Amino acid sequence: MISASRRKSGGMSIIELMIAMAIGMFLIAGAISLFVVSKRTYSEAERTARMGENARFALQTLSADLRLGGFFGEVPAADLKGRTGLAAVTGDCTGRGAAYGYNNYLFVARTNIGGNAIGCIVDAVPNTDVVIIKSVRPFPLSDGVRDDPGDDDGTIDMPGVLDGQKTYVMANPITGRIFDGAGTVPSIGEGGAVPRGNAWEYRFQAYYIRAGDVPQLSRKVLSWDGAGMAITTEDVVEGVENLRVMIGEDRDRDGETDRYLDSTDTSIDWSRVTSMKVFLLVRSADRDVGYTDQRTYTLGNTTLAAPNDNFHRIVVQSDVSLRNSKLLVRGTK
Structure with missing residues (x-):
């Protein structure tokens, strides 16, 4: 006859072992899922931050040089x-x-x-x-x-x-x-x-x-x-994909912009240009295979069709006052 103490030291049954393994696999799967989600979130945040940084640098550099024009x-x-x-x-x-x-x-x-x-x-x-x-x-x-x-x-x-x-x-x-x-x-x-x-x-x-x-x-x-x-x-x-500029004219030479025109408009009087609206379309450097860009983008008076690819994009804009041009325009009133 087997004593109670020997029955207690007999170890885990097959059913208990399978239950333990199932719980372990469930916990591991949860940890892996959490890691994947965290990694994707980190990658998206890093991609967005890098794209935003590139956009800001590009816009600031171009705008600063425009202000020195003339x-x-x-x-x-x-x-x-x-x-x-x-x-x-x-x-x-x-x-x-x-x-x-x-x-x-x-x-x-x-x-x-x-x-x-x-x-x-x-x-x-x-x-x-x-x-x-x-x-x-x-x-x-x-x-x-x-x-x-x-x-x-x-x-x-x-x-x-x-x-x-x-x-x-x-x-x-x-x-x-x-x-x-x-x-x-x-x-x-x-x-x-x-x-x-x-x-x-x-x-x-x-x-x-x-x-x-x-x-x-x-x-x-x-x-x-x-x-x-x-x-x-x-x-x-x-990562800068498009550049568009709207040209601001001071028609009556009072120091204020009266109208904005497309850069190809043949009626622009460049001697009266006092401001510009600068638009940049900036995209991520890497593809995101889980994303399809189906948005349209407006740059000034132009709307670009949806790219339908795997890149993220943002549009940034700056209104640039052309200081030297303003002085010259008002000085010839």
């Missing part, structure tokens, strides 16, 4: 007196997009069906806008320490000397000259071409959407290519 130091574009010994620019843009065409300091073009625009852009997303900006960097090179008249010797040397691989605008409040750093420098002495002038580094930028597996906000810039000044390409931020 700024040439101490002199308006109309008072720049031509070019001093400027060499030809390799791969220069054409028409209003020409790198040294400083009178056309702000302009927006539309790429054609082949992704081409302004003679120097051949790799853009078709039917997107190109924003051309000409200005100088907002800090000058001067003749010595400005509060020490004894340091004025007619040579630009503060806070650094001129760079032979850059282009500059020499300007005072009355006149200005654009010149190559390696070329003949306009005289800044008394009776010179630009008396007591400061040198400001000249900038040309043409923002556009560069086509590729992942589209990017890029820009054509004026830079040294080893032999001379040339138009080269810089990528600004990835």
Whole structure:
């Protein structure tokens, strides 16, 4: 006869073992499910954050440069007196997009069906806008320490000397000259071409959407290519899929925008443009196989059809007041 103590030490029955295994599998499945959901939530949050960060950076960069459009130091574009010994620019843009065409300091073009625009852009997303900006960097090179008249010797040397691989605008409040750093420098002495002038580094930028597996906000810039000044390409931020701009005109020159027009409108008077509405369509860098984008997107006066693909997208917008243009428009009322 088997004692009670021996029956109690006989271990688990098959049924008890199966129940324990089932409970264990249920708990493991729950943990796996929770992990998958958490990972997906984290991935979506990371994707959204990265997309938003790219959108903000792209919009802030473009908007900041637009606000500087037409700024040439101490002199308006109309008072720049031509070019001093400027060499030809390799791969220069054409028409209003020409790198040294400083009178056309702000302009927006539309790429054609082949992704081409302004003679120097051949790799853009078709039917997107190109924003051309000409200005100088907002800090000058001067003749010595400005509060020490004894340091004025007619040579630009503060806070650094001129760079032979850059282009500059020499300007005072009355006149200005654009010149190559390696070329003949306009005289800044008394009776010179630009008396007591400061040198400001000249900038040309043409923002556009560069086509590729992942589209990017890029820009054509004026830079040294080893032999001379040339138009080269810089990528600004990835994932920007479309760029559209509405052009604001001040018709009565009172400092207020009276109407907004599509960038292709032939009635635009660029001498009266005082603001722009900038729209960017930004997409995620990676596909989300569990998502289909069936939304339409409105950029200004244009509505884009639903992409029906696996990318997430957002639209960001900025209303940019063109400070220098406003001053010029009101000054010619």
